[in-house]
Amino acid sequence: MSETKKFLYVNRKAPYGTIYALESLEVVLIGAAFEQDVSMAFLDDGVFQLTKGQNTEAIGVKNFSPTFRALGDYEVTKLYVEMESLEERGLGPDDLQEITYEDEDDDWEEKPSIRIVSRTEMADIMADQDVVLSF
Amino acid sequence: MSYQVNGHTIEHDEEGYITTLSDWSKELADEIAKVENIDMTEEHWAVVNFLRDYYDEYQIAPAVRVLIKAIKKEMGPEKGNNKYMYELFPYGPAKQACKIAGLPKPTGCV
Amino acid sequence: MSTLHTVNKSPFGNGALLSCINHCKPGDAVLLIEDGVYGALAGSVVEHAVITCAPSVSIYVLEGDAEARGIGPAKRLPDVQSVGYDGFVDLVATHDRTQAWL
Numbered sequence: 001m002s003e004t005k006k007f008l009y010v011n012r013k014a015p016y017g018t019i020y021a022l023e024s025l026e027v028v029l030i031g032a033a034f035e036q037d038v039s040m041a042f043l044d045d046g047v048f049q050l051t052k053g054q055n056t057e058a059i060g061v062k063n064f065s066p067t068f069r070a071l072g073d074y075e076v077t078k079l080y081v082e083m084e085s086l087e088e089r090g091l092g093p094d095d096l097q098e099i100t101y102e103d104e105d106d107d108w109e110e111k112p113s114i115r116i117v118s119r120t121e122m123a124d125i126m127a128d129q130d131v132v133l134s135f
Numbered sequence: 136m137s138y139q140v141n142g143h144t145i146e147h148d149e150e151g152y153i154t155t156l157s158d159w160s161k162e163l164a165d166e167i168a169k170v171e172n173i174d175m176t177e178e179h180w181a182v183v184n185f186l187r188d189y190y191d192e193y194q195i196a197p198a199v200r201v202l203i204k205a206i207k208k209e210m211g212p213e214k215g216n217n218k219y220m221y222e223l224f225p226y227g228p229a230k231q232a233c234k235i236a237g238l239p240k241p242t243g244c245v
Numbered sequence: 246m247s248t249l250h251t252v253n254k255s256p257f258g259n260g261a262l263l264s265c266i267n268h269c270k271p272g273d274a275v276l277l278i279e280d281g282v283y284g285a286l287a288g289s290v291v292e293h294a295v296i297t298c299a300p301s302v303s304i305y306v307l308e309g310d311a312e313a314r315g316i317g318p319a320k321r322l323p324d325v326q327s328v329g330y331d332g333f334v335d336l337v338a339t340h341d342r343t344q345a346w347l
Binding site: 010012122123127130134 | 246248260261264267268269270342343344345346347
């Protein structure tokens with residue numbers, strides 16, 4: 001068994017206009033089987049992926065926003081969202097859906113997966129990775 | 136390629152997964168199970184119903200280990216383990232049970 | 246510990262270059278490839294952003310992609326260095342990770 005590496009999936013695209021967002025989520029779900037230290041970053045238009053109230057009925061594509069709430073089951077528990085990207089779009093943390101995970105090491109207590117970070121903190125997080133995958 | 140249930144024809148792909156999720160019914164599940172050589176017991180139904188609820192909530196079929204972990208949490212360790220699951224669904228719990236549950240093939244399942 | 250950032254979109258229709266620059270750390274490198282090479286143009290609206298980060302971040306352009314688009318050395322900002330495919334490989338090898346800005 002090789003050493004655990006830090007993988008960051010960087011999401012910078014809105015969810016339905018292109019296939020990037022869905023592809024990213026699928027790769028994360030598949031990649032979770034490899035038991036690495038996985039986290040996801042949402043910045044620029046990527047923050048739109050996590051907003052509440054998405055309903056895709058009229059456009060005939062799958063609404064995959066509920067799938068983000070399953071990430072905790074796959075041990076993906078760190079979703080970093082950039083504050084400046086939210087603000088630039090007139091959004092705040094309250095516009096994002098609630099995503100939680102159960103902390104195995106803390107009596108399965110339910111904890112928030114979304115962590116709001118500043119642009120500077122986001123740059124530090126990116127610089128702290130072994131592998132950065134962009135979508 | 137299709138299943139026949141109560142005079143209705145329900146299309147499936149080359150692996151037996153139904154192509155339209157809303158076509159599913161309990162009768163269809165029994166029919167798919169028959170093709171898979173599985174006698175549906177209460178225990179089978181518990182897993183199938185769990186999968187349908189999971190899909191309904193998250194829009195994905197869970198990976199096997201996620202399924203087993205969740206079943207363990209909900210129904211206890213004597214059911215939430217590989218051995219029990221493979222006894223119920225010999226060709227893989229997620230794969231075979233998902234097919235019976237009328238869900239798409241789990242992501243990352245080859 | 247440093248990062249090689251690649252940018253492959255024109256900065257005039259896409260925020261990738263500016264977002265990249267905003268997330269660079271001192272000692273990082275930015276390599277402009279494909280339509281990203283337009284970011285090397287002198288006198289453009291993104292010139293200021295590129296020049297401002299240049300002292301602490303090295304900016305490169307992939308020569309073949311720039312030439313293909315008529316962005317010869319005379320049209321480029323003096324802060325931008327030129328590399329070929331061999332230089333691209335060297336940059337990947339001398340940085341700890343590569344991050345693509347799409």
